[in-house]
Amino acid sequence: MKxxxxxxxxxxxxxxxxxxxxxxxxxxxDGAWTIVLAQTTPIAS
Structure with a gap:
């Protein structure tokens, strides 16, 4: 949840x-996945 x-x-x-x-x-x-960036783009309703 954001x-x-x-x-x-x-x-x-x-x-x-x-x-x-x-x-x-x-x-x-080294075979492991990591999140290096997370970004949210607002969507106008």
Missing amino acids: TIDDRRPGAAPSALPLTGALTYVCART
């Missing part, structure tokens, strides 16, 4: 997207 939180002063919570596309970049080192 939570989006905007703590800027005056930010409207309802302005944040409720859905997003999650992307992982993985690397294989």
Whole structure:
């Protein structure tokens, strides 16, 4: 589960997207996979 939180002063919570596309970049080192980057792209509804 991913939570989006905007703590800027005056930010409207309802302005944040409720859905997003999650992307992982993985690397294989010595036969083991690790996540080296995780990024969420907001999807406007």
